[in-house]
Amino acid sequence: xxxxxxxxxxxxxxxxxxxxxxxxxxxxxxxxxxxxxxxxxxxxxxxxxxxxxxxxxxxxxxxxxxxxxxxxxxxxxxxxxxxxxxxxxxxxxxxxxxxxxxxxxxxxxxxxxxxxxxxxxxxxxxxxxxxxxxxxxxxxxxxxxxxxxxxxxxxxxxxxxxxxxxxxxxxxxxxxxxxxxxxxxxxxxxxxxxxxxxxxxxxxxxxxxxxxxxxxxxxxxxxxxxxxxxxxxxxxxxxxxxxxxxxxxxxxxxxxxxxxxxxxxxxxxxxxxxxxxxxxxxxxxxxxxxxxxxxxxxxxxxxxxxxxxxxxxxxxxxxxxxxxxxxxx
Numbered sequence: 001x002x003x004x005x006x007x008x009x010x011x012x013x014x015x016x017x018x019x020x021x022x023x024x025x026x027x028x029x030x031x032x033x034x035x036x037x038x039x040x041x042x043x044x045x046x047x048x049x050x051x052x053x054x055x056x057x058x059x060x061x062x063x064x065x066x067x068x069x070x071x072x073x074x075x076x077x078x079x080x081x082x083x084x085x086x087x088x089x090x091x092x093x094x095x096x097x098x099x100x101x102x103x104x105x106x107x108x109x110x111x112x113x114x115x116x117x118x119x120x121x122x123x124x125x126x127x128x129x130x131x132x133x134x135x136x137x138x139x140x141x142x143x144x145x146x147x148x149x150x151x152x153x154x155x156x157x158x159x160x161x162x163x164x165x166x167x168x169x170x171x172x173x174x175x176x177x178x179x180x181x182x183x184x185x186x187x188x189x190x191x192x193x194x195x196x197x198x199x200x201x202x203x204x205x206x207x208x209x210x211x212x213x214x215x216x217x218x219x220x221x222x223x224x225x226x227x228x229x230x231x232x233x234x235x236x237x238x239x240x241x242x243x244x245x246x247x248x249x250x251x252x253x254x255x256x257x258x259x260x261x262x263x264x265x266x267x268x269x270x271x272x273x274x275x276x277x278x279x280x281x282x283x284x285x286x287x288x289x290x291x292x293x294x295x296x297x298x299x300x301x302x303x304x305x306x307x308x309x310x311x312x313x314x315x316x317x318x319x320x321x322x323x324x325x326x327x328x329x
Contacts, residue, residue, distance in 0.1 A: 002082035004098070006031040007075075009068030009150070010089035011039040014048055021055065023092035029099040031085060035075060037068040063168055064221075066175030069150055070168040073160060082157050086150040091119065091201035093152055100197035101154045104142065109159040111183055111191040114152030114199035115143075126151075126201045129193065138195045147184075147191035149176040152199025163187050167228070169282040173218045174225025181232040208254060213262050213269065214297075217289045220273045223251060224284070227277035241278070248274045265296045 006024050010017045017036070024034055034055045038045055040062035049057040058071060069086060076084040083105065085098060093114065101112050115135055118124040123134045127148045132138055147153060163183045166175055183189045205211060207219065226247055230240035248270060255266045272292070276284060 003033075003080070004031045004083040004085055004102070004154075005033045005035055005076045005079070005081045006085045006087070006098075007035050007037065007069065007072035008087055008089055009037045009039060009065050009072060010041060010045060011062060011068075012041045012043045012045065013089045014041070014043050014045045017045060017089040018048070020087065020089050020092045021052075023095075025054075026095055027093065027098045028096045029102060031098065032081070033079075035072055037072045039063060039065075039068050064171035064175070065150065066166050066170040066172055067168040069166045069175075069179075073155065073165050077157065077160050077165075084155045084157075084160070086153045086155065087199065088150060088201075091116075091151055091199055094198040094200065097152055097197045097199055098154075100194055101152075104192070104194050105154070105156065109156060109162060109189045111147050111149075111159060111180070111189060112154040112197075113147035113149070113191065113193045114197040115193055115195050116148050116151045116199050116201050118203055119200035120202070122200070124203075126203055135195065135198070141195055143193040143195060145184075145191060146193045147180060148193075149180055151201050152197065159183060159189055162189065170225045170228060171221055171282075171285070173221035174223075174229055177229040178225060178232050181229050185233045207251070208258055210258070210260055213266050213293055217269075217286060217293055219266075220269050220284065220289045221286075223248065223270055223273035224277045224282075227274075244274075244277065265293070268296060269293065 008017065008020055021034065024031065036049060036055055036057040038049060038057055038059045040060065046059065049055060058075065060067070060071060063070075065088065072086070073084050083102070085101070087093065097114050101114065104112055115129070115138075116126045117135055118126055123136055125132055125135065129146055130143060163179070163186070166179045170178060180191065184191050205216060211219075227240070227244045230244045230247075231237060234240040234243065252267050252270055255263055255270065259266060269289075269292070276282070
């Protein structure tokens with residue numbers, strides 16, 4: 001009999017984690033094991049997990065969702081599990097979500113995902129899902145070519161053996177896109193959303209609407225990690241770079257067009273993300289990015305913006321010191 005493990009990554013969201021775990025416990029087909037990767041939570045999470053007899057939990061320093069799933073999927077693979085069912089702590093599966101996913105597994109590698117539905121209105125898709133806005137519009141049993149890791153995502157063992165683990169150094173916001181592109185584009189493993197399987201998730205931030213830079217430092221990671229997602233998607237790195245530069249340009253243009261406040265600061269952080277992406281600099285943490293944002297609010301916007309533009313141009317057109325050193329050695 002094939003074995004399934006549920007892997008949940010959590011950070012300081014104890015009450016939401018409890019809701020998620022209770023939904024897993026109530027499944028029509030329950031996983032053989034539940035694993036929670038605790039990313040350094042400082043709330044009641046650790047105490048609660050210590051008192052659960054049916055949950056395996058791993059505590060580690062906060063390494064984002066990417067580091068959490070790297071640890072969790074690696075554990076599942078090392079323990080010989082056939083299927084890894086992944087989800088964040090802020091969502092929860094419908095009662096038969098796992099059963100419906102398992103009914104669609106194959107002997108060949110395939111990435112399966114639940115339909116990710118707004119947990120509040122119970123019908124709207126949270127992420128872009130082809131032309132559909134609501135689950136009620138969908139007639140087919142599966143939507144080919146669509147998956148949204150890590151929100152009710154079922155990964156089979158053969159897919160992991162081929163594509164490897166999520167890249168822990170990406171931290172979060174975009175790491176899931178890189179992993180999806182690596183699986184589907186680089187290794188040509190099909191992805192499907194199983195529409196009878198539902199995973200409830202809160203709505204996500206739209207950057208086409210006004211957003212607060214102080215509260216959304218995660219935007220930096222989304223922009224930075226898009227470059228690695230492109231590298232996994234396109235066969236040739238120059239093409240990946242070209243599309244990435246277009247992505248950054250489009251995002252900056254959207255800031256100019258749609259944002260009413262802090263435009264120069266938002267553009268500066270966008271350019272910083274692009275600079276670090278092309279320079280393969282993954283040293284940033286949420287705390288360090290928040291610190292940079294706070295500094296911006298105490299400095300001249302023009303100086304910050306011009307400095308960011310200069311760094312970004314240098315990152316694109318001037319080789320790094322390490323590359324020059326290799327060329328001359």
